Amino acid sequence: MRAAVLQETGQDKLEVLDDVETAGFGPGRVRIRVRATGLCHSDLSAMNGVLPQPAPFVPGHEGAGEVVEVGEGVTRLKPGDRVVVCWLPACGACPACKRGQTELCLAGFMNAGTPNFKRPGAHADVFGFAGTGTFAEEVVVDAGCAVPIPDDVPFDIAALIGCGVTTGLGAALNTADVEAGSSVAVIGCGGVGISAIQGARLKGAAEIVAVDPVASRREAALGFGATTAVSPDELPDAKQRITAGEGFDYVFEVVGRSATARTAYDNTRRGGTLVVVGAGAMDDFLQLNMFELFFDEKRILPSMYGGGDVVRSYERTVALWRAGRIDLAGLITHRVPLSGINEALDQMRTGTALRTCIEI
Known part of the structure; x- marks a missing residue:
């Protein structure tokens, strides 16, 4: 065969x-x-x-x-x-x-x-x-x-x-259990990220920001439920405009790299939830200091196959x-x-x- x-x-x-x-x-x-x-x-x-x-x-x-x-x-x-x-x-x-x-x-x-x-x-x-x-x-x-x-x-x-669909939907529906009326950012808008966006929409998120460097993916995300689509460079402005600089209630990292996971953490509000969906390398380490882990009280939730x-x-x-x-x-x-x-x-x-x- x-x-x-x-x-x-x-x-x-x-x-x-x-x-x-x-x-x-x-x-x-x-x-x-x-x-x-x-x-x-x-x-x-x-x-x-x-x-x-x-x-x-x-x-x-x-x-x-x-x-x-x-x-x-x-x-x-x-x-x-x-x-x-x-x-x-x-x-x-x-x-x-x-x-x-x-x-x-x-x-x-x-x-x-x-x-x-x-x-x-x-x-x-x-x-x-x-x-x-x-x-x-x-x-x-x-x-x-x-x-x-x-x-x-x-x-x-x-x-x-x-x-892909089970992973992305499940991250929003199962792992994060997104609260209605909340603000969401999804970093990485391929098939899994788009599915996470659809899951956040199903749960009633008020603001869903799609973040991706590829313009065609950002455009596509708007058709699947994202309320805003920005490039990574535009994310700080979106954070300021939508959350008054506080950060998003939920941020989904759907790339699988420590750099984007760090970005996701930084854009999650204090007491908010970072959901790690991307599958990364064993030698790629995410660095967080002990003070911010304690002081920010952000939940970090890995999501395996939709959780x-x-x-x-x-x-x-x-x-x-x-x-x-x-x-x-x-x-x-x-x-x-x-x-x-x-x-x-x-x-x-x-x-x-x-x-x-x-x-x-």
Whole structure:
């Protein structure tokens, strides 16, 4: 089958190969025919080494498709079922799951070091990013990674729900629990940031400031619920104009860098909430002094995969989409076949795309 493979960490181009096979099918596993997958910034971060991932690997973790085959012991799925790929399934038995923090379950990471694919030759093992690897025509995953979706949800919409939309919406709805009438700033307005903006709008935020260096993203943010859109250089003026210099009630950092996290902290009011959504590097440290931590009493809330039960978040997102309360189709600004993956990567690097749908 065809799959897009990164041979070595640090390379900026993928090779679309036709000699890749799935690996690891057996009891408790399912084979999925991928129909659509989204290009998430985390895929770029894995390619350049910001996020740890063994290579060679197939990127992609935001996908949807149809079940082709189920392994022994799999009873809740059958061939033909439409599913979204969940890269962080909950085991239901670990301490985090028992506490109701299923987004912190580490069971999904246990397969990250096991190859999902293989190729002919001496170096046959090929991994899948985050234990999945959806830039391929088929993928084999644990049954828990395949979450059924209703028949009326298109594959491209379902793919977005698999990561970016769930992460951004959940940051506002679950982690921050934005208060109605509050002021919000969102730093980084790609697909995840736009979803955070939509979540803040749903919660009734009075002011939502979109902050991004790319003009097209700022313009797009206004169509998704932002009341103001500014470049990073314009943020101080927006802070003064909207909050009289006090700072915003909630600031979402959706970039994954210490510099923007520091900016987010500085623009959060005393007693306000900074929500860290972006996935950053292990060697990128955010510096805060002990006095400001004590004196400002700002809450710093990391948000992992939307900070809530993932399957319930999927269901909520579908319900909101059906009701017309959120716009998911509008997030997809580019569509490419698998053969156009490198062009899509370049678009994401330059910030000209909110979300690219790869149709497989």
